[in-house]
Amino acid sequence: MHQRLPLVPVDILKAHAVNEPTDGRFKAVARLLQALWRKEKGLPIGTHRPRNGKRRKLGSRLDTESGKRGNNFLSPDIAKLAYRESVYREIGAMIEQERLWTNLLSSQPLCFNLFGGMKLDMDKANQFFRHMFPDYVESVEGIYFEHSPGRGNPDFTNDYTAFDVFVVCTTVDGDSGFIAIEVKYSETMTEPLATMRPRYDELSNRVGVYNAPESSSLRESPLQQLWREHMLSRSIIENGLYSTGRFIVIYPELNYLCASAVNAFKKHLTSDDPKVSGFQAVTLDECINAIKAIGDEKTSEALHARYLDFHRIEQVIFS
Numbered sequence: 001m002h003q004r005l006p007l008v009p010v011d012i013l014k015a016h017a018v019n020e021p022t023d024g025r026f027k028a029v030a031r032l033l034q035a036l037w038r039k040e041k042g043l044p045i046g047t048h049r050p051r052n053g054k055r056r057k058l059g060s061r062l063d064t065e066s067g068k069r070g071n072n073f074l075s076p077d078i079a080k081l082a083y084r085e086s087v088y089r090e091i092g093a094m095i096e097q098e099r100l101w102t103n104l105l106s107s108q109p110l111c112f113n114l115f116g117g118m119k120l121d122m123d124k125a126n127q128f129f130r131h132m133f134p135d136y137v138e139s140v141e142g143i144y145f146e147h148s149p150g151r152g153n154p155d156f157t158n159d160y161t162a163f164d165v166f167v168v169c170t171t172v173d174g175d176s177g178f179i180a181i182e183v184k185y186s187e188t189m190t191e192p193l194a195t196m197r198p199r200y201d202e203l204s205n206r207v208g209v210y211n212a213p214e215s216s217s218l219r220e221s222p223l224q225q226l227w228r229e230h231m232l233s234r235s236i237i238e239n240g241l242y243s244t245g246r247f248i249v250i251y252p253e254l255n256y257l258c259a260s261a262v263n264a265f266k267k268h269l270t271s272d273d274p275k276v277s278g279f280q281a282v283t284l285d286e287c288i289n290a291i292k293a294i295g296d297e298k299t300s301e302a303l304h305a306r307y308l309d310f311h312r313i314e315q316v317i318f319s
Helices: 010-015 025-040 064-068 076-087 097-102 107-120 122-132 198-206 224-238 256-266 284-293 297-308 311-318
Strands: 045-048 056-062 137-147 163-171 176-183 244-251 279-283
Touching: 010 025, 025 056, 025 256, 025 297, 025 311, 045 064, 056 064, 056 097, 064 097, 076 097, 076 107, 097 107, 107 122, 107 137, 107 163, 107 176, 107 297, 122 137, 122 163, 122 284, 137 176, 163 224, 176 224, 198 224, 224 244, 224 256, 244 256, 244 284, 256 279, 279 284, 284 297
Parallel strands: 176 244, 244 279
Antiparallel strands: 045 056, 137 163, 163 176
16 A cells, blocks of 8 residues: 555546545545445445535435434444434534434544444453553543533633543553543544634643644644644643543544644644643554454454545556
8 A cells, every 4th residue: 555545536536426626635535435335335325415505416425314224333233322322412512413324424423433332342442442552541431422521611621622532541550531532534624713712822821731832823723623622631630520631633544634733733742742741643543453453353344444445446546
């Protein structure tokens, strides 16, 4: 596999109903991979309605009925978990139903496909998190989706920032800890800017982990979301909810826009050591390999086929 992904010819994108002119290099490849996965599973194509546009078929979408049957997930058990988590979601939590059930490209169902099986099997969760974070995790106590310690609470970030996944753990030192996770897949890190709040400036200076806490770069894309979530994680410790914690970003190794943003964010930190900064980045590739390493080869292969088997794109282009 090359260390960069191909530019997929437009005629191939059109043939699979995934020609989206605004897609960057990674997103176009990832969208095509989802369409190939859908076809392989025999799942009917869904539709998408762009802003101010007519609804049209899109290869990276499932039709509504197929989505309702849970086909956006790797197993019926994970689909049931996603439904339960959606029904009992925290007040103010943003779980977009169309994205969750019919959008194959969305990182929201990826969160459940990656961590849902671990919530259903805590032994697997323990093995995975010990493998990934041997210097930090002793045991996992709970896994939560779309979690915030207090949306709109001025004691935290005074906004509605939340984590995709929140793992409560006991650390190797016997402390109460957490791993707060942001999961990216095809994102470009150019999400809409949040309204800047005085609390952000206060926290940026107080947490003591930024070289230049007043930097405008932290307040702009592609760093602003990482900055806000990182500060939220530090405020959780400051408020005494846990003794220690880490904010983790997960993204595909070949998503160069995510990789670039993460590397730029690291340069703003006073230390590369996650024990000091409370920040760590791991790739989706590493996570899937870890699932295989703990003995769950079936799930690892299913995740790889769904999200990272870019060799299939090369086969489509050159067949």
